[in-house]
Amino acid sequence: MKASEVIQLLEGLIEEVKTVGNRRVFATASKERFREVLQRLREKEVRHVSTISGVDRGSHISVVYHFDCRPCLLNLRVDLPKDNPEIRTITDLFPGAEIYERDLMEMLGVKVSEHPDPRRFFLPDDWPEGVYPLRKEVKQP
């Protein structure tokens, strides 16, 4: 899909739409409705989530899903409050997101609900519980 087709497909579900060139779309979605976006993408044979990036913005945590819509790239941002960063898993729709969500859980402390395998992935074995190294407030050695 081209950038214009992606925006047309997701009409009404996404906000703050920004297009860079004709192959990159940046958009935000609410925590409640972002799964509808994913379902619409699935119906259009979008199968590949390239990665998920988590960003600590100070006041909130942004979770950015990067979808490969061939040839267009959709970067879908979902903002979560910092006191309770919880989001539903997307592994039922995009199974490849499993490892990215584990990364999100341990590095930024985002609670991914209904995740099939919420173990730790990258952190050392003796890393203390409840310390999320990519959060702004964590003091680096």
Next chain:
Amino acid sequence: MGIANFFRRKSPWLLHFDSGGCNGCSIEVVAALTPRFDVERFGMLAKGSPRHADILVVTGPVTRQCLPRLKRIYEQMPEPKIVVAVGSCAITNGAFDGCYNVVGPLDKHLPVRAYVPGCPPRPEAIIHGLMAVLEELK
């Protein structure tokens, strides 16, 4: 110079350990081992087991997960043992300094006898570092 040291200088065996880097230095170490640069002409041979090794070649910054493994490998090596730090990361943490899981530099934890700087160092430089520690065995 004892007779054991005389022969050890003729065939020091290496153990290469990557303690968590980007693999750039590891590739240069492999280049130093293979025929183009050919560290084997000095009798050096890469070994798979620390129990057979005389020289421990460490690349990469020491990470929190790797540190106990690195220490155990060092303890398993027979005396006399020599540690060579290869690359900026092993020497000073390099680009990974201040990272949440980096506990280096290497000489904080193990007695390092030679430092080979560079990011990554040239294979010639690695060979030069290894030859320099062999001089100490005299």
